[in-house]
Amino acid sequence: MFTTDLYTINIGPQHPSTHGGLHVEAVMDGEVVKDAIVHLGYVHRSVEKIAESRTYTQFIPYASRLDYLATHLPTLGYVQAVEKLIGVEVPERAEYIRVILGELSRIASHMVFVGSLAIDLGATTGLIYCLRDRERIMDMFEMSSGQRLLASYMRIGGVITDLPEEFFPAVHSFLDDLPKMIDEYNGLISGNEILQARCKGIGILTSEEAMAYGVTGPNLRASGVAYDLRQADPYGIYERFNFEIPIGQRGDCMDRLTVRIKEIEQSGHIIRQALKEMPVGEVRGKVPKVIKPEKGKEVYHRIESAKGELGYYLVSDGTEKPYRVHVRAPSFVNLMVLPSISRGGKLQDIIAVIATLDPVLGESDR
Amino acid sequence: MENWFLNIAHWLTSWLVSLGLAPVWADLILLVVQWTIIVGIITLNVLILIWLERKVAGFMQERLGPNRLGPFGIFQTIADTLKLLTKEDIIPSQTDRLIFKVAPMFFIIVAVMLYAVLPMGQDMAVVNLNVGLFYFISVGSLSTICILMAGWGSNNKWSLLGAMRSVAQMISYEIPLAFSLLGVVMITGSLNLSDIVQAQHNIWFILLQPVAFVTFFIAATAELNRGPFDMPEAEQELTAGAYTEYTGMRWALFFLAEYTNLVAVSALASTLFLGGWQGPFLPSWLWIILKTYLIMLVFMWLKWTFPRIRMDHLMSLSWKVLIPISLVNIVLTGAGIELFRWMGW
Numbered sequence: 001m002f003t004t005d006l007y008t009i010n011i012g013p014q015h016p017s018t019h020g021g022l023h024v025e026a027v028m029d030g031e032v033v034k035d036a037i038v039h040l041g042y043v044h045r046s047v048e049k050i051a052e053s054r055t056y057t058q059f060i061p062y063a064s065r066l067d068y069l070a071t072h073l074p075t076l077g078y079v080q081a082v083e084k085l086i087g088v089e090v091p092e093r094a095e096y097i098r099v100i101l102g103e104l105s106r107i108a109s110h111m112v113f114v115g116s117l118a119i120d121l122g123a124t125t126g127l128i129y130c131l132r133d134r135e136r137i138m139d140m141f142e143m144s145s146g147q148r149l150l151a152s153y154m155r156i157g158g159v160i161t162d163l164p165e166e167f168f169p170a171v172h173s174f175l176d177d178l179p180k181m182i183d184e185y186n187g188l189i190s191g192n193e194i195l196q197a198r199c200k201g202i203g204i205l206t207s208e209e210a211m212a213y214g215v216t217g218p219n220l221r222a223s224g225v226a227y228d229l230r231q232a233d234p235y236g237i238y239e240r241f242n243f244e245i246p247i248g249q250r251g252d253c254m255d256r257l258t259v260r261i262k263e264i265e266q267s268g269h270i271i272r273q274a275l276k277e278m279p280v281g282e283v284r285g286k287v288p289k290v291i292k293p294e295k296g297k298e299v300y301h302r303i304e305s306a307k308g309e310l311g312y313y314l315v316s317d318g319t320e321k322p323y324r325v326h327v328r329a330p331s332f333v334n335l336m337v338l339p340s341i342s343r344g345g346k347l348q349d350i351i352a353v354i355a356t357l358d359p360v361l362g363e364s365d366r
Numbered sequence: 367m368e369n370w371f372l373n374i375a376h377w378l379t380s381w382l383v384s385l386g387l388a389p390v391w392a393d394l395i396l397l398v399v400q401w402t403i404i405v406g407i408i409t410l411n412v413l414i415l416i417w418l419e420r421k422v423a424g425f426m427q428e429r430l431g432p433n434r435l436g437p438f439g440i441f442q443t444i445a446d447t448l449k450l451l452t453k454e455d456i457i458p459s460q461t462d463r464l465i466f467k468v469a470p471m472f473f474i475i476v477a478v479m480l481y482a483v484l485p486m487g488q489d490m491a492v493v494n495l496n497v498g499l500f501y502f503i504s505v506g507s508l509s510t511i512c513i514l515m516a517g518w519g520s521n522n523k524w525s526l527l528g529a530m531r532s533v534a535q536m537i538s539y540e541i542p543l544a545f546s547l548l549g550v551v552m553i554t555g556s557l558n559l560s561d562i563v564q565a566q567h568n569i570w571f572i573l574l575q576p577v578a579f580v581t582f583f584i585a586a587t588a589e590l591n592r593g594p595f596d597m598p599e600a601e602q603e604l605t606a607g608a609y610t611e612y613t614g615m616r617w618a619l620f621f622l623a624e625y626t627n628l629v630a631v632s633a634l635a636s637t638l639f640l641g642g643w644q645g646p647f648l649p650s651w652l653w654i655i656l657k658t659y660l661i662m663l664v665f666m667w668l669k670w671t672f673p674r675i676r677m678d679h680l681m682s683l684s685w686k687v688l689i690p691i692s693l694v695n696i697v698l699t700g701a702g703i704e705l706f707r708w709m710g711w
Contacts, residue, residue, distance in 0.1 A: 009523045015605060031527070031677060122593060122674030128427035188671075194594055195673045347527070348676050351603050 006034055009347075013042045017120040017351050020361030024338065024350065031346050036339045040332070044365040051325035056082050056291045059325070061152045066327065066363045068149055070109035070306040071141070072101040074363070075154040080235060081301035081312035082156045085293045089285045094158035095237045096278040100171070101144070101153060103267040103274075107178075108137040109306035110218075110260045110267075113358045117257060118189045120355040121198055126189045133181045136174050143167045156291065158284035171271065178268045182261060190257055199253035203341045203353035206251055213337045217308025217330050219357060222259040223251035229304035240277070241270050256356040292320050307331050307358060327366050331359040371651065375400075404481050412625040413443045415662070422666045453614035458521070461611065465519030470612065470619035473512035477626035479505050484633050485560045485642060486654055498559040499551065502634060503544055506589065509627065510536040513591075513598050513608045516620070520611040528607025531677055532598035535588055538684035543585035545692035549578040549699040550638050559634075563642030572639040577695045579639045581688050583664075586631045588680070591624065593669035597677060632661035 008027050012018035021042030027035040047066065051059045063078040064071045076098055083090060090098075111134040118126025138148045144163050145151040153159055189195060205215065210223040220227055226245045230238040246262035248255025295318030302311035308330025317323035334357050342353045375396060382392035417432060417440055424431025432439030457466060483498035495501055510533055517529020551557060553574060554565040562571075572579045588595040599607040609620050636642060636657035643650035645657075675683070 007523065009527075017603070031531075118673065122596070123672060124423070125427050125670050126673075128429065132428060192673060194675050194679075197679055198673065198676050346676060346678065348603050348674075 004029060011350065018354060019116065019359060022359060022361055026350060028347065033342055033345050033347060033350055036342045036350060038335055038338055041365050043361050047366040048325050048327060051322055053321065055320045056322060057156060060154065061150065064150045064152050066329065066366060067305060067307065067360050068362055069112050069360055070105035071149060071151050072105040072153060073303065073305040074310060075152060076102050077301065077303040077305065077310045078312050079154045079156050080303065081299055081314050084301050085297060085299045085314055085316060086291055088157045088287055090158055091282040091285055092279050093281045094283040096274050097159050097163055097283060098154065098236060099274045100271050103270050104137050104140060106267050106306045107264050108134045110264050113260055114185055114189060114257065117355040120351050121195055123189065123195065129184060129188060140167055140170050143170065155284060157287035162283050171275065175268050175272055182265060185261055190261060196254060198352055199257060202253045202345060202349045203356065204250060204252045205337060205341050209340065210251065214333045215337055216333065218259050218263060219256060219308065219334050221245060222248035222255040224249055229302060229309060235303050241273050243269050253352045253356040290320050292318065294318065302328065305330060307360060307363065308334060329363040329366055332364040335359045335364055405478060408478060408626050411629060412622050415625050416443045419666055422663065423670050426670045447618065450614055450618040455616065456613045458611055460521045462519040462521065465515045469512050469515035469519055470616045472515065473509060473623040474619050474626065476505060476508045476512060477623040477630065480630040483559055484630065485563055485637060486651055494560055495558065497557045499547060499557045507536060507540050517608040522611050524604045524610045525608050528598040528604045532591065532608060535595065535597050535680060538681055539585045539588040542581050542684060542688035542692045543589060545689065545696060546578040546581035546585060547638065548696050549575045552699050552703060559637055563637055563644060566641040566644060570639065570641040575639065577691060581692045581695065582635065585688060586635065587665065587668065590627055590631055592628065592665055594672035594675050595680060596674060597680065628662060628665060629658060632658045632665065635661050
């Protein structure tokens with residue numbers, strides 16, 4: 001049989017649709033992908049090492065930079081890990097505020113996902129629609145913390161301050177408009193014939209393979225495994241809320257898109273419940289001024305971030321600085337599945353697969 | 367108002383003759399003047415078009431679009447052009463220099479050549495060619511070679527991929543494009559664009575040939591490399607496809623040529639299907655401009671709505687859907703013409 005030479009092309013690190021400094025070396029046969037090799041490390045800032053030279057409190061802003069698209073979730077995971085380490089009671093109201101802001105972050109992250117999938121497939125307008133709606137969440141973050149993108153609102157033992165008055169009408173009107181926004185996404189983006197043709201049956205990740213690789217989050221749920229840490233291993237006060245875990249059937253790009261759109265809806269339900277049940281009271285528990293956990297104590301705490309299981313492993317050596325901080329970054333683990341699911345596809349499919357795996361490089365290169 | 371441009375042309379010829387020039391020379395000078403005007407209008411029009419495209423995109427995406435320079439940001443494109451003109455002309459060291467340099471020039475030349483046969487008003491075609499439509503399609507397909515030259519000359523894998531895609535796409539879409547026009551040709555019995563416009567005196571061909579219009583429109587979008595068929599450029603996949611290595615004015619020439627093609631194909635669509643320059647009240651040249659802009663707005667609407675189609679879907683759309691449909695359309699048109707004759711209409 002007549003064969004052509006294989007050649008490699010470098011998708012990234014400077015490329016319009018790699019979501020930051022991701023470098024995929026694709027081995028191509030014409031337009032068909034024979035292999036894809038993921039190279040990471042272009043935005044490595046040694047966050048874990050920095051943590052060792054900062055006090056427990058000082059690391060919070062660094063944590064928010066891990067997943068800058070869902071800023072409250074990585075900080076939430078970190079402060080909860082420290083709380084577990086030193087055993088602090090968190091006031092009820094603070095827990096509810098954490099849930100509200102965390103779910104808003106999840107919605108924001110998923111909106112960026114939907115929009116960036118649209119623009120990666122060439123539909124520029126889809127991105128703008130999603131960013132327009134995300135802007136309202138950013139405004140709410142600004143109301144609460146004065147910061148839009150990297151809020152650092154969580155504190156060990158609670159949150160820094162109570163939510164302002166104007167936050168509540170804003171979040172209520174946002175939740176009222178949420179079904180309309182989802183209708184718009186379904187009409188313009190996921191309902192589009194061309195987008196469906198490019199997503200259905202592309203980048204199929206079977207549930208066995210997903211579990212073997214340790215894929216978590218919406219990517220795992222799109223493969224048909226109803227595993228969500230908010231229900232499987234509830235942290236904070238998540239066992240109080242009713243919500244469904246949307247799952248996909250085929251594990252292709254389309255499922256990864258629809259699962260996330262449904263998750264936006266479910267997060268909306270959680271926020272509604274939290275707003276209804278929220279008590280009044282303190283927002284910060286009693287935390288010692290200098291945090292010095294016992295020597296040799298270690299703790300692993302995991303939360304369901306927008307991208308999957310985000311875990312923090314903290315080891316204390318008895319000083320005010322942690323001995324070791326390890327971040328189990330979901331994007332890093334999820335990206336590892338990219339070669340196996342993009343093999344045999346077209347060049348254009350790799351773009352869709354990268355977009356639907358939803359990596360955030362700040363987290364992968366930590 | 368109707369005969370403004372014709373009167374100017376007549377006046378110019380008679381003035382030149384009165385200066386003592388032989389009529390042949392006067393005609394030649396007139397031709398040069400006509401071409402200069404066409405190139406000037408094309409360039410100016412592209413400036414407006416780019417502004418319009420950005421405004422349309424802004425409108426669709428709930429933004430403002432350009433709004434700083436001049437009223438409604440109308441001078442934004444001029445500022446951008448000046449920026450492009452003053453940019454450094456970078457030619458990467460590993461390129462095939464000759465091919466790399468001439469590709470954008472050929473592209474714009476080919477694009478301008480299309481205007482020779484377009485009737486931009488009553489009796490206002492530069493050359494009243496009796497195989498005008500054939501000329502248009504054959505010259506239009508030359509642009510593929512220019513993109514291939516750009517992709518090959520750049521010596522870049524992205525560029526080459528873009529160029530190869532462009533070739534595959536153009537070869538597939540030339541066929542439904544030509545076939546969809548055959549219906550119109552069969553009804554009028556002429557390849558002369560002015561005759562085709564005359565034949566639409568009573569009824570526009572979009573009503574007689576709706577299927578052909580849709581096929582033509584899809585194929586033309588692919589021909590023009592516009593979204594959702596912008597394979598050769600495909601920013602999100604191929605960075606900028608065949609144009610990746612081009613900077614400054616060379617890149618701007620590609621941009622200019624793409625818009626020039628857009629105007630030409632839109633003008634062809636309005637000539638063949640929307641009655642060309644015919645229309646009540648307004649002068650003929652204004653009618654064709656209005657119709658052309660209408661078609662271009664539809665092109666822009668499509669581009670800013672749809673995602674990019676995948677390459678193999680694009681090919682199967684052409685070979686499995688558009689070509690059979692256009693063939694059936696030809697057969698049905700033939701049968702219809704025979705039926706009309708037989709009934710004595």
